[in-house]
Amino acid sequence: MAILEIKNVSKFFGGLAANSDVSFDVHEGTIMGLIGPNGAGKTTLFNCITGYYPPSRGEVIFNGRRMNGLDPDKVCMLGMVRTWQKVRPLAKLSVVDNVMVGALARTGSLKVAREMAMEQLKVVRMEHRTNFLAGGLPIGERKKLEVARALATQPKILLLDEVMGGLNPAESEEIIQLILDIKQRGLTQMVIEHDMKAIMRISDRIVVLTSGEKLTEGSPQEVVSNPDVISAYLGEPHA
Amino acid sequence: MNKRVLKGSVILLLLAGLLLIPRFVESPYALHMMILLFLSVAQGQSWNILGGYAGQHSVGHAAYFGVGAYMTMMLMHSKGIAPWVGVWAGMAAVVVVALIIGSICFRLRGPYFVLASIAVAEIMRLSAINLTTLTNGAEGILATELPAFKIGATVVTDFVTKVPFYYIGLFLVVLTLGVTYWVQHSKLGYYFQAIREDQDAAHSLGINIALYKNIGLVLSAVLTSLAGSFYGIYVGFVDPPTVLGLDVSVQIMLICIIGGMGTLWGPVLGSLILVPLSEALRSNLVTDLLVKSGAVSAESRLGLFLKENLSHAHVLLYGILVVLVILFMPDGLMGFVKKLAMRRKREAV
Numbered sequence: 001m002a003i004l005e006i007k008n009v010s011k012f013f014g015g016l017a018a019n020s021d022v023s024f025d026v027h028e029g030t031i032m033g034l035i036g037p038n039g040a041g042k043t044t045l046f047n048c049i050t051g052y053y054p055p056s057r058g059e060v061i062f063n064g065r066r067m068n069g070l071d072p073d074k075v076c077m078l079g080m081v082r083t084w085q086k087v088r089p090l091a092k093l094s095v096v097d098n099v100m101v102g103a104l105a106r107t108g109s110l111k112v113a114r115e116m117a118m119e120q121l122k123v124v125r126m127e128h129r130t131n132f133l134a135g136g137l138p139i140g141e142r143k144k145l146e147v148a149r150a151l152a153t154q155p156k157i158l159l160l161d162e163v164m165g166g167l168n169p170a171e172s173e174e175i176i177q178l179i180l181d182i183k184q185r186g187l188t189q190m191v192i193e194h195d196m197k198a199i200m201r202i203s204d205r206i207v208v209l210t211s212g213e214k215l216t217e218g219s220p221q222e223v224v225s226n227p228d229v230i231s232a233y234l235g236e237p238h239a
Numbered sequence: 240m241n242k243r244v245l246k247g248s249v250i251l252l253l254l255a256g257l258l259l260i261p262r263f264v265e266s267p268y269a270l271h272m273m274i275l276l277f278l279s280v281a282q283g284q285s286w287n288i289l290g291g292y293a294g295q296h297s298v299g300h301a302a303y304f305g306v307g308a309y310m311t312m313m314l315m316h317s318k319g320i321a322p323w324v325g326v327w328a329g330m331a332a333v334v335v336v337a338l339i340i341g342s343i344c345f346r347l348r349g350p351y352f353v354l355a356s357i358a359v360a361e362i363m364r365l366s367a368i369n370l371t372t373l374t375n376g377a378e379g380i381l382a383t384e385l386p387a388f389k390i391g392a393t394v395v396t397d398f399v400t401k402v403p404f405y406y407i408g409l410f411l412v413v414l415t416l417g418v419t420y421w422v423q424h425s426k427l428g429y430y431f432q433a434i435r436e437d438q439d440a441a442h443s444l445g446i447n448i449a450l451y452k453n454i455g456l457v458l459s460a461v462l463t464s465l466a467g468s469f470y471g472i473y474v475g476f477v478d479p480p481t482v483l484g485l486d487v488s489v490q491i492m493l494i495c496i497i498g499g500m501g502t503l504w505g506p507v508l509g510s511l512i513l514v515p516l517s518e519a520l521r522s523n524l525v526t527d528l529l530v531k532s533g534a535v536s537a538e539s540r541l542g543l544f545l546k547e548n549l550s551h552a553h554v555l556l557y558g559i560l561v562v563l564v565i566l567f568m569p570d571g572l573m574g575f576v577k578k579l580a581m582r583r584k585r586e587a588v
Contacts, residue, residue, distance in 0.1 A: 050443065052439075052442075071442070071447075072439075072442040072443050073442055073443075073444075073445050073446055073447045073448070076443060076444060076445035077445050081443065081444070081445075082443055084439075084440065084443075088437045088439065088440035089436075089437075089440075090432065090433055090436035090437055090440065090441075091436055091437075092432070092436060092501075093432055093433075093436060097429065097432075100429060101429050101430070101432075101433045101441070101444055101446075102444045102445075104426050104429055104430065105444060105445030105446075108426055110424070110425065110426065110429075113426075113429075149444065150443075150444075153444055153445055
């Protein structure tokens with residue numbers, strides 16, 4: 001069943017079409033990969049889906065509900081949460097307080113929120129950082145903190161914007177395992193990623209964007225063997 | 240746990256001491272200084288909720304201070320309504336003002352919000368000057384005769400001495416500290432700080448930004464208006480520059496910047512420094528001390544110069560102090576103290 005339907009979504013900035021006529025479905029419990037060269041409109045699409053930009057045209061349907069025009073906080077309360085490509089830790093709060101802010105979307109009690117937060121810190125294996133200031137964490141842990149904080153809002157779908165960007169291979173591997181763990185729990189995910197190897201491993205389906213348009217969609221094997229995708233990434237072969 | 244008990248008992252002892260002071264201290268001047276200190280703490284703490292915790296640096300808190308003060312004084316002066324009734328009207332008026340200001344200014348972020356908050360306070364000041372039928376314009380309102388405060392037939396106080404004001408001031412301090420403590424230990428405080436640290440991230444985590452900013456503003460404004468009403472009845476006089484001027488807003492903010500924004504005790508520390516300092520400079524205590532200690536002769540050129548000028552220099556010295564604090568203690572005194580404590584802890588390990 002499709003939990004998220006993107007229907008002919010376009011986003012214009014003045015004369016520039018950052019997204020034009022993008023459509024696809026994300027099915028419950030799966031991981032949808034979203035790839036494309038720089039400037040293809042991946043993050044813009046995330047912003048349109050999560051309420052940061054209203055789509056200029058088209059519809060976003062989540063759980064059978066039209067999301068257009070809802071503010072990001074309402075989107076989160078309905079069960080869709082995103083992380084940021086450029087991490088946004090609440091720098092002067094401790095790690096656990098950061099995650100608690102997420103958990104407080106579902107409870108008014110600090111005690112319950114703390115328990116929920118500790119649970120998520122365990123999921124991302126950061127219990128040993130509980131009382132550290134978020135601003136002082138290295139990049140790998142900041143990325144994991146983003147994920148824990150988003151998970152604490154108890155989402156039905158998690159949108160990850162380049163969680164592996166800027167990480168070393170060992171850290172990336174850890175994130176891959178984390179994403180697969182989260183999938184095991186039955187949570188639907190949509191993942192923007194540049195690392196082709198990683199996206200091939202985790203995705204059930206992949207959508208390729210280029211210049212704001214959907215180039216193709218399919219299983220990872222279908223996508224990598226598609227000559228259009230290869231030329232979008234590497235340019236046209238010389239005749 | 241033990242540490243918490245210790246902290247609690249220290250605070251209770253301190254409070255008991257403050258409650259007993261008027262029994263032993265009769266000097267009206269000393270009580271006056273304490274009242275100014277209480278007023279400053281209450282002002283700073285009120286601003287701290289919005290500015291320190293939620294990170295919305297309003298430079299227009301004079302609007303709430305002034306509206307509270309004016310409302311109480313106007314009702315007392317023209318309608319003979321007792322201030323402890325008028326104070327509620329003041330708070331109600333401030334809620335209305337705050338919600339109007341919030342709905343306009345919170346569309347803006349950062350420096351634009353600051354500018355808008357200044358503009359709104361200036362509008363209030365100009366209104367007070369020009370709505371002469373209501374506010375008596377630039378002449379201000381003088382109302383020094385307070386009715387006696389009675390419960391049933393017994394007179395609780397007739398406000399002849401400074402003692403009742405001392406206790407009202409102390410009550411305001413306890414109230415504002417209590418509200419801040421409650422905010423800090425509730426969902427509100429977490430949401431305020433999330434908005435301060437990163438508004439977009441907060442928004443994505445399900446926080447209704449406009450709603451929580453307005454809650455912060457209304458809380459902060461209502462407490463500021465209480466402080467304003469108290470100022471009005473204590474001094475017995477309000478006019479536009481003293482309660483609605485830009486320097487009132489700046490003063491309120493400085494208490495927190497120097498003491499430490501977004502901390503429970505920051506505004507207390509800030510007040511403990513700023514109130515005595517400005518009093519010492521205003522009354523030229525420094526020159527007197529220098530002359531008395533014999534370091535400077537009163538008749539010498541330097542002595543005369545200091546006597547003549549130092550009392551006017553308090554704005555300058557104030558400015559220098561602020562610059563120094565911002566340069567060397569960007570998180571205020573509280574932040575500095577915390578940093579020292581952390582360093583000691585680390586060295587002990």
